[in-house]
Amino acid sequence: MSVITWKIGGPAGFGIMSAGPMFAMALKRSGYSVHGYPEYPSIIRGGYNNYHVTFSDKPVFSVYNRCDILVALDKVVFDSETITKNMIVIADFDNIKGTEDLECKKVNIPFKKILKDNELPDIVKNSIALGVSAKILGIDEEILFKLFEENYPAKVLDMNISAAKIGMEFCLDEMKFKAPKGNSNFKDNLLMTGNEAIALGAVKAGLGFYSTYPMTPASSILHYLAKLEEKYGIIVKHTEDEISGIIMAIGASYAGVRAMTGTSGGGLSLMTEGVGLAAITETPLVIALSQRPGPATGMPTWTEQADLKFVLNISQDEFVKIVLTPGDLNELFYMTFEAFNLADRYQVPVFVLTDKFLSESHFCEAIFNDNGLKIDRGFIFEGNSEAPMEFFPRYKEVENGIPMKSNPGTPGGLYKAPGNEHDDFGFVATDSKTRIKNQERRFKKEEFIKKELPLPKLYGPKDAEITFVCWGSTKQPLMEALKHNDKFNFLHFSAINPIDWKQVKNMFKDKNLVAIETNFTGQLASVIAEKTGIVIKDKYLKYDGRPFFVEEIIEYVKRGN
Amino acid sequence: MKAMEFNSGKIPVWCPGCGNFAIWNAIKGALADLEISGKDVVNISGIGCSGKMLNHLRTYGFHTLHGRTLPVATGVKLSNHKLTVVVNGGDGDGYGMGVGHFIHAIRRNLDVTYLVHDNHIYGLTTGQASPTTDKGLKSKSTPHGVIDEPLNPLAVALNAGATFVARGYSGEVEHLKELIKAGINYKGFAYIDILQPCVTFGKTYSYEYYDERIYKLDESYDFTNFDNAMKKIWEKEKIALGIIYKKERDEYASLHPQLKDDILLNSTGKLRDISDELARFK
Numbered sequence: 001m002s003v004i005t006w007k008i009g010g011p012a013g014f015g016i017m018s019a020g021p022m023f024a025m026a027l028k029r030s031g032y033s034v035h036g037y038p039e040y041p042s043i044i045r046g047g048y049n050n051y052h053v054t055f056s057d058k059p060v061f062s063v064y065n066r067c068d069i070l071v072a073l074d075k076v077v078f079d080s081e082t083i084t085k086n087m088i089v090i091a092d093f094d095n096i097k098g099t100e101d102l103e104c105k106k107v108n109i110p111f112k113k114i115l116k117d118n119e120l121p122d123i124v125k126n127s128i129a130l131g132v133s134a135k136i137l138g139i140d141e142e143i144l145f146k147l148f149e150e151n152y153p154a155k156v157l158d159m160n161i162s163a164a165k166i167g168m169e170f171c172l173d174e175m176k177f178k179a180p181k182g183n184s185n186f187k188d189n190l191l192m193t194g195n196e197a198i199a200l201g202a203v204k205a206g207l208g209f210y211s212t213y214p215m216t217p218a219s220s221i222l223h224y225l226a227k228l229e230e231k232y233g234i235i236v237k238h239t240e241d242e243i244s245g246i247i248m249a250i251g252a253s254y255a256g257v258r259a260m261t262g263t264s265g266g267g268l269s270l271m272t273e274g275v276g277l278a279a280i281t282e283t284p285l286v287i288a289l290s291q292r293p294g295p296a297t298g299m300p301t302w303t304e305q306a307d308l309k310f311v312l313n314i315s316q317d318e319f320v321k322i323v324l325t326p327g328d329l330n331e332l333f334y335m336t337f338e339a340f341n342l343a344d345r346y347q348v349p350v351f352v353l354t355d356k357f358l359s360e361s362h363f364c365e366a367i368f369n370d371n372g373l374k375i376d377r378g379f380i381f382e383g384n385s386e387a388p389m390e391f392f393p394r395y396k397e398v399e400n401g402i403p404m405k406s407n408p409g410t411p412g413g414l415y416k417a418p419g420n421e422h423d424d425f426g427f428v429a430t431d432s433k434t435r436i437k438n439q440e441r442r443f444k445k446e447e448f449i450k451k452e453l454p455l456p457k458l459y460g461p462k463d464a465e466i467t468f469v470c471w472g473s474t475k476q477p478l479m480e481a482l483k484h485n486d487k488f489n490f491l492h493f494s495a496i497n498p499i500d501w502k503q504v505k506n507m508f509k510d511k512n513l514v515a516i517e518t519n520f521t522g523q524l525a526s527v528i529a530e531k532t533g534i535v536i537k538d539k540y541l542k543y544d545g546r547p548f549f550v551e552e553i554i555e556y557v558k559r560g561n
Numbered sequence: 562m563k564a565m566e567f568n569s570g571k572i573p574v575w576c577p578g579c580g581n582f583a584i585w586n587a588i589k590g591a592l593a594d595l596e597i598s599g600k601d602v603v604n605i606s607g608i609g610c611s612g613k614m615l616n617h618l619r620t621y622g623f624h625t626l627h628g629r630t631l632p633v634a635t636g637v638k639l640s641n642h643k644l645t646v647v648v649n650g651g652d653g654d655g656y657g658m659g660v661g662h663f664i665h666a667i668r669r670n671l672d673v674t675y676l677v678h679d680n681h682i683y684g685l686t687t688g689q690a691s692p693t694t695d696k697g698l699k700s701k702s703t704p705h706g707v708i709d710e711p712l713n714p715l716a717v718a719l720n721a722g723a724t725f726v727a728r729g730y731s732g733e734v735e736h737l738k739e740l741i742k743a744g745i746n747y748k749g750f751a752y753i754d755i756l757q758p759c760v761t762f763g764k765t766y767s768y769e770y771y772d773e774r775i776y777k778l779d780e781s782y783d784f785t786n787f788d789n790a791m792k793k794i795w796e797k798e799k800i801a802l803g804i805i806y807k808k809e810r811d812e813y814a815s816l817h818p819q820l821k822d823d824i825l826l827n828s829t830g831k832l833r834d835i836s837d838e839l840a841r842f843k
Binding site: 187188189190191192196200203204205206207208209211228229230232233234235237239240241243244247248249250251252253254255256257258259273274277281340344368370373374375377388389391407408409410411412413414415416417418419420426427428 | 562566569571598599600601603605608615616619620621622623624625626629632633634635636637639640641643644661662664665817818819820825826828829830831832833835838839842843
């Protein structure tokens with residue numbers, strides 16, 4: 001099996017984050033399965049940006065540590081990357097000191113001279129590099145130029161195309177890389193980021209209102225939805241802060257509109273009071289949480305899965321919340337879609353957890369089939385025009401602990417939605433009977449939600465020496481590692497709360513379990529211990545802001561735990 | 562509906578003599594005069610004695626967290642801009658915790674009527690200084706006297722670009738009712754600061770205190786003049802009641818092309834065709 005990796009690097013401001021995804025798409029359209037992984041510091045200019053593309057004629061899922069072809073647009077790349085003998089390195093070697101003794105396969109492209117001779121600006125350096133890369137990998141230039149057309153404004157299009165063509169001319173036959181031929185298997189696949197899948201899942205579900213404050217790595221949900229707001233008739237608000245972001249969404253949902261907010265851990269800290277408000281008023285709400293290392297501002301542009309216990313315990317007191325932990329594009333899309341149904345049906349906060357790796361990397365999947373997608377708005381009072389000014393028992397159980405909603409403006413549906421404990425009509429009540437009745441009714445929902453949420457799924461050979469236990473994005477590197485090693489399998493949790501832990505416990509039987517998570521303490525392992533009494537002693541944890549690289553997992557399995 | 566019919570049937574737990582009774586009556590009277598049905602009204606309340614208004618009106622209602630009335634109001638109003646949204650909060654709620662949201666609601670010119678029950682004290686938490694409490698005043702949280710300058714909320718509003726700034730007084734119910742009516746009729750953010758004695762904890766700002774100082778702006782006052790308004794707001798000895806500043810300005814919902822034809826509520830929660838969007842990712 002042949003997996004090839006291509007990486008482009010340079011200082012922020014060099015167009016790495018436009019060139020990288022464009023080349024990933026060029027490869028996909030050439031018939032490969034593709035994964036694209038961006039790394040960038042939290043600054044606008046300078047620092048080291050890179051975008052790592054993995055591709056193959058078989059499905060690829062995740063990022064490798066190794067690199068076959070490296071495009072170095074500047075000296076900074078050589079300071080940051082380990083250059084090995086087998087690597088093809090594309091760079092302006094004439095102008096980068098200290099590279100003379102490198103033992104890699106050098107493809108010397110005189111970027112500086114090309115720009116000067118052709119009177120081109122520095123910003124097209126990335127297009128020259130894409131031309132070179134396309135030629136080396138045998139990508140049809142028409143595919144590349146079509147992508148330029150889709151991505152560049154008309155006034156700079158020709159300039160970028162001629163830059164790429166000049167780059168192509170510099171490639172000699174001996175520089176070419178023998179890649180497996182692309183096939184048509186991936187023609188209809190989508191290549192998109194996790195955040196785009198979340199946004200589209202929400203749009204598909206009839207999202208009406210999205211409000212939040214921008215925070216990496218959740219911001220691109222806001223950006224993408226803002227672009228779509230007029231097309232689909234959605235209101236998208238960048239609010240004054242995260243508190244307003246979540247409370248506004250609660251206001252919209254109270255008024256009957258499907259509402260969502262999205263943030264990262266620091267923003268969720270501010271939103272915490274709002275989660276409790278949604279819970280006690282039983283206002284449906286979907287919250288997309290894209291995790292990054294913390295606490296406080298932590299490492300804004302890096303990845304970690306360390307907010308699980310925060311979410312499970314969020315806000316004061318106890319209430320039912322749904323925590324979904326999708327692991328790929330399909331799960332992100334369909335689970336976000338379903339998150340709105342669950343929120344409406346059960347009238348509880350629903351979290352869709354992701355992380356920087358899943359949110360901002362590009363994944364390639366054949367997904368988004370309309371078949372079977374259904375909208376469920378739950379119990380909604382249709383009104384009583386005979387007695388339009390009557391108060392309505394909004395918080396009275398209809399079934400399974402669930403009461404009936406009434407949208408403001410509905411005749412005969414009047415009620416109060418208070419952050420205080422309340423009676424059936426929403427009037428503040430603090431007597432013990434009412435409190436007990438409400439807590440028991442609200443928690444009754446849990447039994448029914450449990451039946452709806454997916455149990456962990458086993459991937460890989462049925463029996464194996466090691467069974468990794470993971471959640472969320474870690475599914476991706478494990479899927480990729482499975483292609484190289486059959487000594488392990490893994491259980492992936494795409495939902496964590498509330499699920500049927502008795503059944504989960506059965507799934508653990510006779511297995512050599514290893515918790516694999518990108519956090520310091522093994523949060524899922526800790527939840528498993530609490531819920532099942534099973535203590536997973538072996539933990540493979542990573543907390544350096546990077547996802548698991550495929551080689552690391554293979555190495556771990558080889559070593560034995 | 563008659564004013565009486567806006568009673569929810571719940572008996573208020575405000576202290577006898579509390580200014581909230583007058584504000585309650587003024588709201589009911591305003592809704593009745595304007596012939597708005599209670600089912601089309603959402604009353605959004607904050608935390609504090611003002612927040613209890615929610616329980617006493619026969620309307621829809623949302624009792625939010627401390628300081629968070631205006632974000633709820635924004636979500637509600639944009640979701641269904643045909644609803645009449647009346648927001649009740651206190652000086653602690655709106656000028657303390659909620660002061661950021663206050664300024665941003667003004668920037669947006671959201672079409673709601675925002676009533677701030679300004680008693681210069683925290684009543685429900687039994688008498689701490691609020692952002693509008695005068696310097697030097699002793700309270701439970703400032704036993705040595707307040708050393709912060711008081712906030713002039715009307716000046717804040719005016720400087721933030723508010724285009725309907727008014728002051729009412731709970732000792733003048735009819736006048737207050739007319740202000741609330743004007744606020745509801747105003748297409749945009751109608752902000753009314755309501756002077757309200759707290760008979761239990763706010764001994765300084767009593768009915769006598771206000772009765773000696775208030776006066777009503779008459780027809781000769783030009784409320785479209787910004788500089789005049791600023792002067793009125795900073796008057797030291799006397800306190801002007803009425804519409805202090807008013808100007809037409811585009812109301813927030815009208816600036817959303819998505820809301821031109823219908824309310825948001827009618828398009829939400831329906832399966833959408835996203836195929837052309839998906840095609841971009843192929």
